[in-house]
Amino acid sequence: MKSRDIAIVGILLAIGAIIRYMSLLIPGPIVSNLVIAFYSLAIILIAPTFREALGIGVVAGAVCALLSHSLFPPANLLSEPIGAVVCLATYLVLRDRFILAPAVATLVATFASGFSFIIIALLAVAPTVLDKFGTMEAFLVVTVPIVLITAAVNAVVSQVLEVPASRALMRGARQAAPARDARPADDF
Numbered sequence: 001m002k003s004r005d006i007a008i009v010g011i012l013l014a015i016g017a018i019i020r021y022m023s024l025l026i027p028g029p030i031v032s033n034l035v036i037a038f039y040s041l042a043i044i045l046i047a048p049t050f051r052e053a054l055g056i057g058v059v060a061g062a063v064c065a066l067l068s069h070s071l072f073p074p075a076n077l078l079s080e081p082i083g084a085v086v087c088l089a090t091y092l093v094l095r096d097r098f099i100l101a102p103a104v105a106t107l108v109a110t111f112a113s114g115f116s117f118i119i120i121a122l123l124a125v126a127p128t129v130l131d132k133f134g135t136m137e138a139f140l141v142v143t144v145p146i147v148l149i150t151a152a153v154n155a156v157v158s159q160v161l162e163v164p165a166s167r168a169l170m171r172g173a174r175q176a177a178p179a180r181d182a183r184p185a186d187d188f
Helices: 004-025 035-048 050-066 074-096 101-124 126-133 135-182
Strands: none
Touching: 004 035, 004 050, 004 126, 035 050, 035 074, 035 101, 035 135, 050 074, 101 126, 101 135, 126 135
């Protein structure tokens, strides 16, 4: 991955982390996760390899696990890498065929991340879920709508920000290119 790509990922993950930190004010077992929108946008902008997308997901998972008050924060360490890889796979399939590819890729990534989080949390802390919610069904009634709403919001955020972000990246690349060409040639 180029240093420019690393910077793009870092900036977008930082924005997601700040928003995630602000979401700590909202109580609940699962809160909306806009970090997914921003790592999805990073993946869409730089189209990394699957291994690099997995790395982006691991970093996002660490951020989400640290900035969480959810039922089982370590579940993010698995759910976010799953979401990142699903985002890349979905985007690569749709990018040349569908104008809303960023939105769909982010929507599917959020579903993959959110539902894998719910499954991991249920498996890891089932007694706690039963203590707090009474039944697994009650837990799902509370958490599934959060994933669905978050997926819709993330899809809109990603689609809306993709065009200006890619234009800004292209403008930066064009401005950097003439600067390299403007250097005097060696006389050797």
